[in-house]
Amino acid sequence: MTDSAWRDTTLPIAQRVADLMARMSLREKVAQMYGAWLNVGETPGEVAPHQNDQAPDPIDWPELIRHGLGQMTRLYGSAPVEPLAGARHVADLQRQIIDAGRFGIPAIVHEECLTGLAAWKAPIFPTPLAWGASFDPALVEAMAAHIGATMRRLGIHQGLAPVVDVARDLRWGRVEETIGEDPHLVGTIGAAYVRGLQSAGIVATLKHFVGYSASRAGRNLAPVSIGPRELADVLLPPFEMALRAGAGSVLNNYTDIDGVPVAADPSLLTALLRDRLGFDGTVVSDYFAIAFLESLHGVAADRAEAAAAALRAGIDVELPGVNCYGGPLLKALEAGDVDEALIDRAVERILRQKCELGLLDPGFRPEPDYLADPADLDDPEARTIARRLAERSIVLLRNDSGVLPLRPGTRLAVVGPGAHRPDALFGCYSFPRHVGVHHPGLELGVETPAIVDALGTAFPVSYSLGCPFLGGSDEDIAAAAQAAAAADVCVAVLGDLAGLFGTGTSGEGCDAPDLRLPGRQEELLEALLATGTPVVLVVLAGRPYELSRQVDRLAAVACTFFPGEEGAAALAGVLSGAVNPSGRLPVGFPGAGASQPSTYLAARLGRRSDVSTVDPSPLFPFGHGLAYADAQWGPAALNPADGWATDGEIELTVPLRNPHDREVSTVVQVYAHDPVASVARPVRQLLAAPRVDLAPGESRTLIVTLHADLLSYTGRDGRRIVEPGDVELFVARSSTDVHTEFRVPMVGPPREAGTARRLHPGIILLP
Template structure:
């Protein structure tokens, strides 16, 4: 901080004064240039970043004179670690030095907030790459995700980072969308409980969690990135918004807007979304940061702003507080608008107040603030790798098995383009695939065991790639067929190459027109099946694919999504039987003739009917997953038959492990509402819990369910709990129901809102 002496009048310097008083005092002292500077970010290393995204170098230019740009202060520093490969200790020293420059250059000496991506772990060189969000959802274990996020947050804090741009809370609506791999799943309850756990973990480490992308982004037309969204208010309220509500309650301190427009209004310019709903209805007091370049997009792409000044004014008025990743509209254009009274100073002060409040809460304005990093900067230690391995193992889903798994004493032909590729384990926001691909001369930074390498540790293996992810030759496929004939079992590892904007088959900007396996991979699979040898398909992908043409001929199907740097070892452990698979699908796999968009959250006429020739029934439904030792369901029941509209009911499920190896069951509770004001999903998840069972063990699961969990948005446009008959469907997937419990909600209809109960309480006992 500056060396000026603190005077009684300088309340903003007093760490013991109320935060609001400190902020008010500081705002009153600042010039327009100093105010606007706090609403800007700087991407100092953008020239070294490579072409990460379209329009990147159109809207973001590397600062030519850092001292000049920061002489009035600066709000945020963009991706000091996530722009180029840089050793953690070098990056930490660079960040500390930059913070000291910012402090010394400006009159008030206010440090910047440093932010980084952290979706699959901190997106920095030599940092552990954890499993992708689809894997988080597949675990059905929020506590495990909370532990993972806390560890990610700890690594960020030690480097001097303050804010993480995660989690993604978009609910999957169309599997063709490239960013499906960044989502947690297709169900708002699963996304909300898992995302809230991630928030709690990250925030427990002192890192500001940023909820993405508020709101509706994943419902773009035809699954095309940034495309318009056409969605009614009830779908928006009942599917899109609940995960954000749950994560805000969990303590998230920042929100990032969606790129898309909903019914013609871009989120970045929508005050009904960013102010009326987020601030007034939800009571959010943190910061809203612009998704990269989205303020400029109001002018350049959406054509709702006449220029950069107009874009800045609209975004600020709507409720965006900070322009990221670097200064553009919130620079000279905004200052000019203020000077000529075309921009209201009140909206600038409103955003500034939120920014300074957060900086004070982070301790950045305290006299003892120091940018010096932690001494321990090992970002890929044994504990982190062990946790990444645990998440991976608990997320792998066994979709089908005719008895060929687990593998034992078999000679294997390991085939396919993803079998011997370290990058096959990672999503597009992992550092190696997000940044490292632009620096091919630099090593990956973390050790990754491929599926082939892991299987070779315990099995006799012959390998042939067969084809790349996209492209390939007839000779390569013929080579794989010959290898298949030399083995007892074929393990075919297929899937996606994650990348950005056309540099992959999955990832941001990598949308698809259909759900066939990319390239010639289906042709390879058919050729191997043609040998008559048993085929185990392993999928490492960012989305489900249509396997309906091969499903009944495959000996087994295992889905890993993107299981992180420890995923190869985890998959080998599951295939070999050392780990009993316990993952469940967070997204459905499409069936033959299925159309998109389609998820299990459909009313009756959204399912198979006699009035349409298109059958949307999934091949593998949401919640599905098999085990080598299936649990025995002893009983399921409910204590009550009447359920007060303002009270609880209790569901009891008894499960037993009759097998000789440990197992796990995911008890899933779905709501079926036979009659409502609007067409509702036939079945919707309202609670789920994973139960571990030792050999011979019996456990009783008790779920305490509040009537708020039955609420929905009615014809009047508000969320309500109705009296009347409902059913609780208890089972092991959205399509496999063991017991249907009939109850009657009694009492008056109730209107509920943000403060409603959104999760059940689970207890387990012997």
């Protein structure tokens, strides 16, 4: 083939793409709009419901790639694949695709990467809910950069992460995949993940645009019934923050919102995402989401109608394979149901992204770098990041008895279903819990001690199961109580086993009918408390649980949200005192009853009230977390204190000092409340939450600059506004533990903030 302008790397990308598209046939363009799901070696069992129902006929590979191919789906993450074998397979398939098409355009390879690359023998990091508990965007960015570098070495180009849905109902199984219940926290941490992943040359894909986490009754893929203000002010801001961080792709929400499936909604995928927010990357379908328009939503008569609806809405790429964007889309084109200009619109975005990734360059090599340097994926740097993030995400919820930190020589009875299983430390999108469960006897692929083993390196330990995550026997509960009675302290590790669609108690498709501990675990906890031995409860889970009946009798409570491969060592460090706990809750723990899931973002009528017998107050609130040693906070100051312009800034100053002989880490949380507004506003809403590390004896001054944009909200006419009037600001250790309160008048005319508003506070730390 002669040299063409689209191969010239000195030309602007737009010019290269236009040249290539002018040479392509319609069939070659359409081939760029779908993927192929190919497995190496053994075909796994059905990972998800509807997977096999929606699968097309068996792939005729030579015919499929004859006109090119847009994507390849999960070559490493569909079955246990040795990394070296996977890299060879990637290279072989890319060569075949290059050789088959007229233009030799490689395919984008995508994988899941929510808790690290979801591939056998790749490192397994803490879940996103643990990222939120760390309140440490810099550390999350470093983790994502390492994940991205690993993916790039293996010839992968796109990662389906992060999830920037805001948790709305703790019963929803995918709470563990969210970063928390506050949009500022979710957006700050999510944007950090995007920066890290894309710094390695991997396309970050935001999930699930938009509203997925607000499904009715916390049921996965259930309808969503929310107002436009909840969408705009709670669910959308994290996507805005992550898009500004440079995310190159967005994946649609499966559900319908007020009866309209998002996959067929141009008002969301085009008018909002592209026209209003200015996104110019690719929109990829969640797996089978386009076919679901026919089979689950009933808004298309066949796959041709589904393809037409999704394309008009703004979905550029069908994943995981070709169900609707192949023959059915061509059928819709022939029938005149789809404008060919929409094909060009999608393909231009796809080819631009391939150009940015270097896939259209003449020097592209199909061989992943890993083939030249097949070093261990789970390297020392990964272990260091995983340990640090696990340590900083563990939340000490209660410690009134002085049992923690455990004294040297303390005889421990370690009890519970989470204590002896290394895979209990992993989230549902880790390879062992996502794919490995379909391969009995498969090794985890990474070295991961169980919690009982990690504690056993520092203390004399006996272990008793008590009960599994679900079910169990009276005899096992009695045996655990006997073990506890013979010990100085009982450590009970209770909570969840992550999985998908019934293979766990937390995770995608593993929704909860209520927030009581699963199975017989609460019964086990009561039996342990009845022994009189001090009980330290470790909640190892994907969501908070209701502990109000036991909390006053527990010696201490710690919480960790699936902390990954270094989680056991991190937890042992916290319980022993070697690590000073510093995590904060990204979601509140529910209070008594647990039948009314709520978040801290409630307006006044959503709080405790004399007009209802149900108290939604949390047992442990958003932002809560204790430490063995914490910073001293000096008097906070506000400048200016006499007025905050509706288009201006204000500064909060907080002196911090570490009086201890060990490092401390504190999270200074700044909340706001608009007591008189055009619409009902939350009683507390987070504006900033910087984490500050202080060496022994060190003093620093924290300056937080807040722009008035951070107080903007959607008014009655649907426009985002900043209004004059008094504003309450709170410098706090949690959403309920206020250190200093200010009341400042916001002065000036009402102002529309719009989509260009400031989304982040300014953070300065002075010596």
